[in-house]
Amino acid sequence: MSWLQRYRLRLYFRNSFWILPALSIPLALISISLLTRYERAVGSHANISIETARTVMSMIAGSTFTMVALVSSALLLAVQLASAQLTPRIIAMVYRDNSRKLGMALFVFTFTFSVGLLVRLEQTVPFLAVYLAGYGFLFNLALFILFIDSVGKAIRPSSALRSVAMAGREVIRTVYPSPLKDDSAPTNHINHEQPRIIFSEVDGAVLAFDLKGLVAMAERSNCLIELIPEVGQFIAEGDPLFRISKSGSDLRDDRLRDSVAVGSERTLEQDPLFAFRIIVDIASKALSPAVNDPTTAVLAIDQIHHLLRDIGKRYLAEGHELDRNGKVRLIYRTPNWEDFVQLGTTEIRQYGRDSIQVQRRLRAMLKDLIETLPERRAPILEKEVALLGTLSRRAFPDLDDQELAESGDLQGIGGSYDDVDDHQQMNAVWGAH
Numbered sequence: 001m002s003w004l005q006r007y008r009l010r011l012y013f014r015n016s017f018w019i020l021p022a023l024s025i026p027l028a029l030i031s032i033s034l035l036t037r038y039e040r041a042v043g044s045h046a047n048i049s050i051e052t053a054r055t056v057m058s059m060i061a062g063s064t065f066t067m068v069a070l071v072s073s074a075l076l077l078a079v080q081l082a083s084a085q086l087t088p089r090i091i092a093m094v095y096r097d098n099s100r101k102l103g104m105a106l107f108v109f110t111f112t113f114s115v116g117l118l119v120r121l122e123q124t125v126p127f128l129a130v131y132l133a134g135y136g137f138l139f140n141l142a143l144f145i146l147f148i149d150s151v152g153k154a155i156r157p158s159s160a161l162r163s164v165a166m167a168g169r170e171v172i173r174t175v176y177p178s179p180l181k182d183d184s185a186p187t188n189h190i191n192h193e194q195p196r197i198i199f200s201e202v203d204g205a206v207l208a209f210d211l212k213g214l215v216a217m218a219e220r221s222n223c224l225i226e227l228i229p230e231v232g233q234f235i236a237e238g239d240p241l242f243r244i245s246k247s248g249s250d251l252r253d254d255r256l257r258d259s260v261a262v263g264s265e266r267t268l269e270q271d272p273l274f275a276f277r278i279i280v281d282i283a284s285k286a287l288s289p290a291v292n293d294p295t296t297a298v299l300a301i302d303q304i305h306h307l308l309r310d311i312g313k314r315y316l317a318e319g320h321e322l323d324r325n326g327k328v329r330l331i332y333r334t335p336n337w338e339d340f341v342q343l344g345t346t347e348i349r350q351y352g353r354d355s356i357q358v359q360r361r362l363r364a365m366l367k368d369l370i371e372t373l374p375e376r377r378a379p380i381l382e383k384e385v386a387l388l389g390t391l392s393r394r395a396f397p398d399l400d401d402q403e404l405a406e407s408g409d410l411q412g413i414g415g416s417y418d419d420v421d422d423h424q425q426m427n428a429v430w431g432a433h
Contacts, residue, residue, distance in 0.1 A: 002255075078151045282296065283297040311340050
C-alpha cells in the first residue's frame with residue numbers, strides 16, 4: 001500500500017462518523033452470542049419471568065433507538081448552526097470528535113445487544129446479559145445527557161475558536177519545530193541543469209505530502225526534489241507538481257504523484273495557515289451586516305494573537321529537508337511571517353473598519369507583538385499599525401472617536417492599557433521590585 005493510499009484511508013476514517021457505530025453492531029451480536037452460550041453452559045439465570053425480561057428488553061431497545069435518532073438530529077442541527085453562524089469549514093471538526101463517535105457507538109451497541117438478547121429469550125433469562133443490558137442503558141442515559149451538553153457547548157463561538165486554535169497550535173509546532181534563528185536555509189536549488197517537471201493529473205487542494213518518502217527517493221537517486229505548490233494551494237490538472245534534477249531521471253512519475261495528497265477541501269494536518277483561515281472566516285462572518293457581532297470577532301483576535309506570538313518565536317525557513325549525510329534532498333514551500341500576519345489581520349481590519357471595538361483589539365494585539373517578539377518581526381506589524389491608523393481616520397470623522405479607536409485594548413472596549421503614562425508607571429513598579 002502506497003503512502004497516498006494509507007493517507008486517504010486514515011483521513012477517511014478520521015472524518016467519518018459512521019464507522020465506529022457500524023462496527024459496534026457485529027461486536028454486539030458476537031458479544032450477546034458468546035455471553036448467552038456461556039450462561040447456558042454454566043446454568044446461570046435471573047430470577048425474573050420471561051415476560052418481564054421481554055418487556056424490559058423491548059423498552060430498552062426502543063428507548064435506545066430513540067436516543068440514536070435524537071443524537072443524530074442534534075448532531076445535524078449542530079452542523080447546520082455551526083455552518084450558518086460560524087463557517088462551513090468547521091463542519092469537519094464536528095464530525096472528527098472521537099468522544100462523539102464513541103458515544104454513538106455505545107448507543108448502537110446497547111440497542112443491538114438488547115435486540116439480540118430479546119430474540120434469544122426462551123425458557124430462562126440469562127443473568128449477566130440482562131443486567132449488562134439494563135445497566136448499560138442507564139449508562140447510556142447519562143451519556144446521552146452529556147452528549148447533548150457537549151454538542152451545545154461545541155457550537156459556541158468561544159469553544160469553536162479555541163478548538164481550531166488548539167489544533168492550529170499543534171500543526172504550527174509540527175511544521176515549525178525549531179526556535180527562531182537565522183532564516184537563511186541551505187541553497188541547493190536546481191539551477192545548474194535543466195530540471196524535469198512532473199505535472200499534476202488531478203484537481204484539488206494540496207492536503208499533505210510524504211516528506212520522509214520523498215527524501216528517501218531523492219537520496220536513492222542522488223538528486224534534488226522540489227515540491228512546487230505549497231500545502232493548501234489549489235492545483236489543476238496540468239499544473240507543475242515537482243521539479244526534479246536531471247540525476248533523478250530514474251524516478252517514476254506515478255511514485256512521485258503518489259507522494260502528494262490532493263483533495264476537495266484543505267485540512268489542518270500540514271497546513272498551519274488553514275487554522276488562521278477558519279478563525280478569520282468566523283470573524284468575518286461575525287462582522288457582516290447580517291450578523292453584526294464584533295465581540296465574536298474580538299474572541300477570534302484573541303486566538304490569532306496567541307497563534308502569531310507562537311509563530312513569531314519560531315524558525316520559519318524550514319522549507320528544506322536533509323538526508324543522513326546532511327545534503328539537501330527536498331525543497332518545499334512554507335508560509336512566511338508576512339503571510340501569517342496579513343491573513344490574520346487584513347480581512348478583519350477591512351470588515352471591522354466601522355467597529356471601534358475591533359480596531360482597538362487589533363491595535364493592542366499588534367503593539368503587544370511588537371514589544372514581545374524579536375525585532376526582525378516588527379516591520380510588518382508596524383505597517384499594520386499604520387494601516388489601522390489610516391483606517392480609523394477615514395471611518396470616524398469625529399476626533400474623539402478617532403482617539404478612542406487608536407487606543408489599544410485587549411478587551412476591545414473596557415480594558416485599555418495603551419496609555420504611555422500607564423506603561424511608565426508599570427515599568428517603575430517592576431523596577432522597584
